[in-house]
Structure formats: C-alpha cells, structure tokens
Amino acid sequence: MLVFRYDKSFDGLLTAVFDAFNRKSFPEMLIGMNDIEPLFATEIFDVMTDDEKSKRVWSGLKKKLMSVSQNMLAYVWLSEEEGSDMLIFRYVKKVFENEQSVEMNFADDDVLGVRNTAKRVNTEKHRMIEFVRFQKAADNLYFAAISPDTNCLALITSHFRSRFADQQWIIFDTKRSYGFHYNLKTISEVTFENDILFKDGRLDEKLMAEDEKIFQNMWKAYYKSLTIKERINPKLQRQHLPQRYRKYLTELQD
Amino acid sequence: MYPVKEEVIDKLKILAESAKYDVSCASSGTTRKSTPGGIGNTAGWGICHSFTEDGRCVSLLKIMLTNHCIYDCAYCINRRSNDLPRATFSVSELVELTIEFYRRNYIEGLFLSSGVVRNPDYTMERLVAVVRDLRNIHRFNGYIHLKTIPGASEHLVQQAGMYADRMSVNIEISNEENLKMLAPEKDHASVFKPMQFIQQGVLQSREERNKYKYAPRFVPAGQSTQMIVGATSETDKDILFTSASLYGRPSMKRVYYSGYIPVNSYDSRLPALKQPPLVRENRLYQADWLMRFYEFGVDEIVDDKFPMLDQEVDPKLAWALRHPENFPVDINKADYHDILRVPGIGVKSAKLIVVSRRFARLRTTDLKKMGIVLKKAQYFITCNELSAANVNETSPTYVRSLLTQSKVNKKQPHTSQTTLIFPE
Ligand code: SF4
Numbered sequence: 001m002l003v004f005r006y007d008k009s010f011d012g013l014l015t016a017v018f019d020a021f022n023r024k025s026f027p028e029m030l031i032g033m034n035d036i037e038p039l040f041a042t043e044i045f046d047v048m049t050d051d052e053k054s055k056r057v058w059s060g061l062k063k064k065l066m067s068v069s070q071n072m073l074a075y076v077w078l079s080e081e082e083g084s085d086m087l088i089f090r091y092v093k094k095v096f097e098n099e100q101s102v103e104m105n106f107a108d109d110d111v112l113g114v115r116n117t118a119k120r121v122n123t124e125k126h127r128m129i130e131f132v133r134f135q136k137a138a139d140n141l142y143f144a145a146i147s148p149d150t151n152c153l154a155l156i157t158s159h160f161r162s163r164f165a166d167q168q169w170i171i172f173d174t175k176r177s178y179g180f181h182y183n184l185k186t187i188s189e190v191t192f193e194n195d196i197l198f199k200d201g202r203l204d205e206k207l208m209a210e211d212e213k214i215f216q217n218m219w220k221a222y223y224k225s226l227t228i229k230e231r232i233n234p235k236l237q238r239q240h241l242p243q244r245y246r247k248y249l250t251e252l253q254d
Numbered sequence: 255m256y257p258v259k260e261e262v263i264d265k266l267k268i269l270a271e272s273a274k275y276d277v278s279c280a281s282s283g284t285t286r287k288s289t290p291g292g293i294g295n296t297a298g299w300g301i302c303h304s305f306t307e308d309g310r311c312v313s314l315l316k317i318m319l320t321n322h323c324i325y326d327c328a329y330c331i332n333r334r335s336n337d338l339p340r341a342t343f344s345v346s347e348l349v350e351l352t353i354e355f356y357r358r359n360y361i362e363g364l365f366l367s368s369g370v371v372r373n374p375d376y377t378m379e380r381l382v383a384v385v386r387d388l389r390n391i392h393r394f395n396g397y398i399h400l401k402t403i404p405g406a407s408e409h410l411v412q413q414a415g416m417y418a419d420r421m422s423v424n425i426e427i428s429n430e431e432n433l434k435m436l437a438p439e440k441d442h443a444s445v446f447k448p449m450q451f452i453q454q455g456v457l458q459s460r461e462e463r464n465k466y467k468y469a470p471r472f473v474p475a476g477q478s479t480q481m482i483v484g485a486t487s488e489t490d491k492d493i494l495f496t497s498a499s500l501y502g503r504p505s506m507k508r509v510y511y512s513g514y515i516p517v518n519s520y521d522s523r524l525p526a527l528k529q530p531p532l533v534r535e536n537r538l539y540q541a542d543w544l545m546r547f548y549e550f551g552v553d554e555i556v557d558d559k560f561p562m563l564d565q566e567v568d569p570k571l572a573w574a575l576r577h578p579e580n581f582p583v584d585i586n587k588a589d590y591h592d593i594l595r596v597p598g599i600g601v602k603s604a605k606l607i608v609v610s611r612r613f614a615r616l617r618t619t620d621l622k623k624m625g626i627v628l629k630k631a632q633y634f635i636t637c638n639e640l641s642a643a644n645v646n647e648t649s650p651t652y653v654r655s656l657l658t659q660s661k662v663n664k665k666q667p668h669t670s671q672t673t674l675i676f677p678e
Contacts, residue, residue, distance in 0.1 A: 105613040106606055107620045116625075130303050134358045142357065160359075162288045163295050167357060215354050218263055225270040226316070227307040230515050230530050236309025240302070250360070251304055 001028050001040050006047035008032040010077050013085050014054035016047045017092050026093060030085050057092070064095050069103045072118035078151045079121045087113050125152045129159050132171060133250045135202070135216070136209040142169040145201030145248050151176060157187050174201060201248040216250050223251035265341040266351070272321035272332050273367055276424070276480065277512045281313040281362035281397040283475030284419050292393030294356055294363075296419065301362050314365035314399060315355055319343055319380055323369030327437040328524055329426065329485050331517040332369050342371075345383045352388060356396050363397030363419075364388070374405035382410060385417040397475075402452070404444040411451040420475040420507070423448045428496040432486040436523060445479075449503075452477045456505040476507035483538060484531040485514035485524055491561040494541055498552035501545065511538040537563040544569055547601055548594055566658050571597040574634055575650040581634045582644040586615050598630030630657060 004020070004027035006012040013030075020026045027045070029038060037044060061070055073091065076084050090110045094102050106112045127148075134142035142164070146153065153173045157180050160169060164182075170190060172179030181190045197204055205213070246252045279302075286296035302311035320342035321332045331338070343351075348366075355361045366384060370377050381400060388394040400418040402411060415421060423445050427433035430442045452473055459472035479500065481493055497509040513535035516527050541563055544550035548570065555569050556562070564572040574581065574597045583592050585607060593604045603626045610616060610624070618637050621628060633645045633653045645653050 104609045106610040106624055107614050107616060109623070112623055126301075130301055132359045136358070144359070159297075164293075164357065164359075165288050166291065166293060211354075214260075214263075215358065218266055218351070219355060219358070219360050221263055221267050222270050222315070223304060223306065223312065225267045226274050226310075226312060228274060228310075228515065229308075231308035231310075231532070233309040234307065237305050237307055240309060240311070241305040249304065250358075 001038070001042055003027055003029045003031055003038060003041045003044045004047055005031050005033065005035075005044055007049050008085075009049060010074075011051055011054040012047060012049040013077070013088060014057040014092075015050050017057050017089060018050075018053040019045070019047055020089075020093075021096065027089070030089065061092065061095065064101070066103060069114075072114055075118035075121040075155075076114055078155070079117050080149075080151050081117060081120075084117060087117065121150045121152055121155075124148050124150050125155045127245060128152055128156050131245055131249060132156070132160070133248060134169060135250075136212045137203060137207050138209050140168060140209070142167055143198065143203050144169070144171045145174050145198060146171060147173065147175040147201075147248070149244075153178075153180065157182070161187060172198070202253070220251050220253075262347055262351070265343055265347070266317070268339050268341040269318045269321055269343065270316070272369075273316050273318045273365075275331065275512070275515065275517070276316065276365075276367060276401070277310075277510045278399070278422065278478055278480060278508070279311050279313045279316060279365065280420075280478070280508065281399075283507055284397075286395045286397075286419070288395055289393060292395050293353065294394060294396040296363070296395060296397045303360055303362065313362045314397060315352055315361045315363070316365040317343075317348070317351075317367075319348065319366060319368040319377075319384065320371055321369050322371050324372070325370050325437065325439045327426075327440065328518060328521045329436055329482055329514065333518065336518065345380065345387060348384050349387050349392065352396075353392055353394065356394070361396075363394075363399070365399040365401070367401035368403065370403055374403045375407050375410060378403045378406035378410040378414070382414050382417070385414060389417045399475075402448045404440055404448065406448055408451045411448055412455055415452060415455045415472045416470055418473055420478060421452050421473050422478045422480070423452075424480040425496070426480065426482050427486055428481055428488050428493055429486065432488065436486065449477065449479070449506075453503060453505045473505070476505045478508040478510065479506070480510040480512055482514050483511050483535050484527065489556075489561040490534070490538060490541070490563045491556040491558075493538060494545075494552050494556050497542060498545060509542060511535050511542070533565050534563070537565065537569060541569045544573075549591060567654065568597070570595070571630055571657065574645070575654055578645045578650050581646065582636045583634060584636050585621070586611050586637070596631050596634045598627055598634075633657075 002025055004016045006016050016027070016030065031037070061073070073088055076088055087110060091114050094108070094110060102108060102111055106115065128146055132144045132146060134144045136142050153171065157171070160171065161182055166184070168183055170179050170181045172190070172192070177191060179190050180187050197207060280300055281296070282298060282300035284296060285298040288295040300313060302313050304312040306312060320340070322340050322342060323332050323334055326333045326335055352364045356363065366381055368377050368381055381403070385398050385400055388398065398418045399420045399422065400414050402414065402421055402423045404423065425445050427436060434441055455472040456476065459469060462469035463471070481496065483493065493511070500506045500509055513530035513532050514527065515530045516524065518524065519526065541555045544555060545552055550573070554573060563569055567575070574595070580595065583596050585593065590604055590608050593599060593607055594601065603624070606624055607616065607621070610620070616637060618628065621637070636644065
C-alpha cells in the first residue's frame with residue numbers, strides 16, 4: 001500500500017495532490033509527520049510542502065469547479081474530521097480525471113461526502129454566529145469565547161466585522177487556543193499565554209465594564225421570562241441547542 | 255448612555271412575560287447593510303440566538319412598551335380585568351436595552367408591541383418614538399418588527415413603516431362574530447384597515463423605488479399576522495382559507511398559528527383546555543408550508559368534506575392517501591413538481607434528486623445516502639429497482655395503518671417541516 005506523509009497543512013495536502021499526479025501513483029492513505037507508519041505500507045512517500053505546487057493545484061481547481069464547490073473543499077478541511085484529508089484528495093483526483101463536471105453527482109460517495117461534511121461545518125459556522133456572547137470589558141473591548149467542534153472561527157469574523165464595525169472585539173477559540181481581534185480597522189490573530197483573564201470563558205469581574213454584570217443579569221432574567229410553561233419541551237430545545245454549545249451562553253450560566 | 259437602574263430589571267421581566275405569547279420571532283426577509291458610524295446590520299437569513307425551554311427560537315428582544323391596557327380581550331393575559339403586575343418602559347430605557355443587548359450579540363433586533371393606553375393613536379405614537387430614536391439617533395441597522403395597534407391612524411402607520419423592517423397586525427380570531435364576542439372593543443375593520451395601510455405603503459414605496467433607486471424603503475420584510483387556534487369554533491378550513499386569502503395580498507409574508515393557551519381560565523366564553531392544542535397547531539403550520547413551498551392549493555388541503563386536518567398524519571400524507579391515483583411517482587423520470595408531492599420528500603431532497611439523476615439512475619440506496627428518509631416515501635415511489643409494495647398495490651388504509659403504528663415514544667413529528675427556527 002502506498003502511503004503519503006505530509007505536514008497536515010492544507011498547502012501540504014494540495015502539494016501531495018500535485019506530487020501524486022506527477023509520479024502517476026496515488027496514495028491509499030495519508031499520514032502526518034508524527035503518525036506511526038502503518039504495518040502494511042509498501043512505500044512511504046514524503047511530501048515537501050511547496051506553496052508554488054499548492055497554488056497551481058488550487059488555481060487548477062478554480063478552472064474546473066464552481067466557486068461554491070471550491071469553498072466546500074476548504075470547509076471540509078476546516079472540519080478537522082478524521083479522514084477529511086483523504087476525502088479531499090479523492091475528490092480532487094476525480095475532478096482532474098474527469099472531463100465533465102462531477103460536482104452535482106451526489107450518487108458518488110466522495111461528492112456526497114464533501115457536500116455533507118461541508119454542510120456540517122457550515123451549520124456550525126451559523127451556530128457560532130448565533131451563540132457568540134460578548135462580554136464588555138472596562139476598556140470597551142467586547143470579548144467572547146467559543147469552542148466549536150470544527151475550526152470555523154475564521155469563517156465567522158467577517159460577519160462580526162460588518163455587524164459590529166464600531167466596537168472592538170475578540171472572539172477566542174478555547175479549544176484551539178487562538179482568537180481574532182478586531183481593532184476598528186483590521187482583524188488579526190491573537191493568542192494568550194494563559195486563560196486567567198477569562199476562566200471558563202468568563203471575563204474576570206475585575207476586568208468587566210461597570211454595567212456588564214447588570215446587562216448579563218437582565219439578559220438572564222429576560223430569557224427566563226420567555227418560556228411558556230404550558231409548552232415546555234426539553235427535547236426540542238436540545239435539538240436546536242445541543243449541550244456542548246451551552247457552556248459559554250450567558251443566559252444558561254448561573 | 256443613560257444610567258441603568260435596577261428597577262429596569264423588574265420592568266423587563268414583567269413586560270417580557272406579557273409579550274411572550276406572540277409566537278412570531280422571525281428576523282428574516284430583508285437585509286440592511288451596516289453604515290459608517292451606525293450599529294449593526296441585518297443578515298437576511300433568520301438568526302436565532304438562543305432557545306427557550308419550550309424549544310422556541312429567541313431572535314428578537316420581544317417586549318411590550320407597556321402591559322397596561324384599556325381593552326379587555328378575553329384571550330389575552332394583559333386584559334384590563336386581570337390583576338397582574340403592570341409596568342411601562344420609557345422610550346430611552348427601551349432604546350438602551352435594545353442597543354446593549356444587540357452589542358453583546360444576544361439579539362438580532364427588537365420586536366415591539368404594546369397594550370393600548372388612552373387611545374390607539376397615543377399608544378402608536380410612543381411606539382413610533384422608540385423605533386425612530388433607534389434608527390435616527392443611534393443609527394441602528396438591526397431588525398425591527400413593530401406590532402401595529404389596532405385602530406391606529408394611517409399617518410402613524412405610515413411613519414412607523416419608514417423605520418420598521420416588518421409590521422404585523424394580529425387577526426387573532428378569523429370569524430368576526432367570534433372576535434367580537436371575545437374582544438368587544440375590536441372588529442375586523444380595526445385589523446384589516448391597518449393591514450391595508452401597510453400594504454399601500456409597501457406598494458407605493460416599491461413603485462417609487464422603481465423610479466428612484468434611493469427612495470426610502472417601507473417595511474421591506476413585509477407584514478405578518480397571527481391567529482389563535484382552538485379558542486373559538488373555527489375549523490381548520492376557516493383558518494386556512496383566511497391564510498390563503500391573506501397570502502394572496504402582495505405584502506403578506508407570514509401567518510402564524512398560536513395554539514390557545516388558557517391564560518384566563520375563569521372566563522366562561524372560552525373553552526376549558528387541559529393543554530394547548532399543539533398537534534393541531536403543528537398541522538396548521540404544515541398545511542401553511544404546503545401552500546407556500548409545495549405548490550398546494552388550499553382547497554386540496556381542506557374542503558367541506560374534510561374541514562379539519564387529520565391529526566394522525568401530516569397534511570401531505572393525508573392528501574396522498576386521499577389521492578392514490580397520483581402514485582407511484584417514478585423518481586428517475588417524474589417532473590420536479592410531482593416529486594415534491596411525495597410524502598416525506600422535502601424541497602431540498604426533491605431538488606437533489608432532480609440534479610443527481612442526470613448522472614445515473616437512482617436507486618433507493620442512493621436516496622438513503624443522500625439523507626432522504628424513505629419511511630413514508632417508499633409507498634409512493636418507484637425507483638430503478640423493485641420497491642416496497644406501493645400504495646396502489648396495497649391500499650391507502652393499509653399504508654396509513656403502517657405509518658401510524660406505535661406513535662408513542664416517537665420523536666417530535668418530522669421537525670424538518672415544522673420547526674419555527676427559520677420560519678421564513
Ligand atoms: S388590546 Fe392587545 S394587549 Fe390589550 S387586551 Fe387586547 S390583545 Fe391584550
């Protein structure tokens with residue numbers, strides 16, 4: 001079995017595609033630099049990530065795919081799901097090998113797989129847009145913590161940039177320990193040495209703006225009053241608001 | 255901004271309690287771009303920020319300006335004869351609350367209604383003041399839904415429409431006699447007149463915008479209304495025919511159905527219900543969906559012979575069981591419109607089928623892989639292979655019995671067609 005080893009970056013993956021077409025042999029498995037080599041590997045080929053090669057693959061795809069389909073591939077990458085790199089690899093191979101477009105052939109496992117995985121990322125992206133809860137700090141910076149299953153943070157910043165163009169904000173992914181800061185002009189990536197400033201995603205009270213606690217309490221009170229007790233339906237609530245997304249929701253904290 | 259007083263929390267609780275029975279919470283139907291120096295934008299797709307314990311979407315700050323009311327509508331918790339805590343927001347308190355909630359990404363905007371104080375116009379003026387301040391002073395670009403006061407004058411409705419994205423006037427009771435019985439101060443004119451004003455405004459602004467691109471918009475997300483279900487004697491046919499005629503008007507975007515919740519159980523004009531009629535409400539939404547997205551005419555869904563929707567099965571399945579002559583539908587050949595009529599196949603699935611079958615003939619396994627649930631559909635389709643005995647080879651009665659067995663412990667009835675998350 002032919003195995004490709006690469007650095008687990010998106011550019012690395014596209015380089016792997018380039019190399020495979022170049023050597024006219026295609027891997028059955030992709031592994032990362034530190035992964036254990038599978039026993040039944042007959043050859044391990046080391047991919048050297050090369051921006052030039054990856055760019056050529058990407059622009060090659062641009063010629064063959066609608067932009068939605070190409071975006072979907074990026075979404076699949078951000079899913080961080082097991083095997084999503086191999087899925088992208090197989091899809092791209094199909095695209096280049098077929099004269100005609102395969103994009104709409106949803107009876108094909110890989111085409112369907114790309115669509116479904118991208119859909120999951122897109123769903124989570126929308127959920128994050130909904131579930132971000134900003135806390136206002138004393139210096140007028142609005143801070144929010146998220147911990148999505150997929151690496152979708154970069155997909156939501158443009159929404160918040162246009163919506164809250166006149167306020168400084170940070171949205172921080174506590175699972176992946178990085179965030180984005182908008183300073184009224186540009187958005188840049190940020191990391192923090194430690195999380196004492198926002199334990200469990202909650203801003204330290206000493207850092208909060210004077211009225212922050214009051215508005216949090218108002219929001220909680222409002223949320224509570226909304227429920228119609230004759231219609232209580234925890235199952236329906238769970239379906240829309242899965243447990244794993246609840247920890248940073250102000251209205252559900254005590 | 256203004257200093258926040260603790261008593262605002264108490265007002266908030268009271269006025270949210272009073273507003274929560276209005277079921278609409280949609281924030282979709284229009285886009286509003288962010289402006290330099292302004293706050294916010296409107297996305298165009300419904301954004302729910304949270305979900306309450308009853309599973310309903312929280313999108314807008316749904317609140318009343320005051321729950322004092324001079325009227326005495328029997329179905330309403332805020333009627334003047336009820337002894338309950340009353341409160342009134344000042345315009346500035348409500349404006350501040352909206353902005354502060356919005357900046358924290360709690361909400362998409364404001365859904366404002368009010369009890370009637372002094373007279374309809376006095377009340378309407380206060381509502382207009384709130385939305386005017388939000389738009390003009392704070393340059394707020396979030397979503398605003400304004401519930402019009404029944405009986406308000408045309409010039410006030412016209413003003414409100416310059417600021418609101420959506421406006422609504424609730425019919426509540428579709429039969430005028432019944433409405434007058436329960437809400438003696440109201441009649442259909444007090445509801446349909448403001449609806450008419452809104453519609454005129456919408457049409458007029460459309461025309462002007464055809465001529466001048468920058469003519470102001472008027473209620474760009476159109477209007478909506480609500481009917482209470484189960485408080486009076488109307489059949490589903492009465493209700494759905496009212497909806498159908500409302501949807502025939504150019505500005506009407508949504509009709510909501512609200513299962514009657516006995517908030518005033520002491521009032522003998524109202525039925526004593528143990529529970530709100532949630533199944534009936536759900537079926538009405540499904541029927542409404544069929545009219546708006548599935549190309550069904552209202553008379554195909556209910557008629558004199560079947561004035562009530564089937565409680566046991568959804569209205570699309572009920573229709574299919576009444577019309578076995580239209581089935582089975584060949585997934586690989588049939589027209590999109592016929593596939594759309596297959597029970598259990600939604601708009602997205604129908605489209606997916608039509609694009610995918612160009613590449614290869616589809617088999618049931620392909621359909622399953624695409625996420626199409628065949629539980630109901632299997633009796634109404636043929637695929638590339640031998641399929642389960644269809645509705646004509648057996649009988650509608652038999653298929654019904656298969657599909658209604660062991661209803662206990664089932665999940666929510668097919669949420670894909672019924673949820674209110676993205677009601678647009
Ligand atoms: S006018 Fe409105 S608030 Fe007043 S009692 Fe009737 S429904 Fe309730």
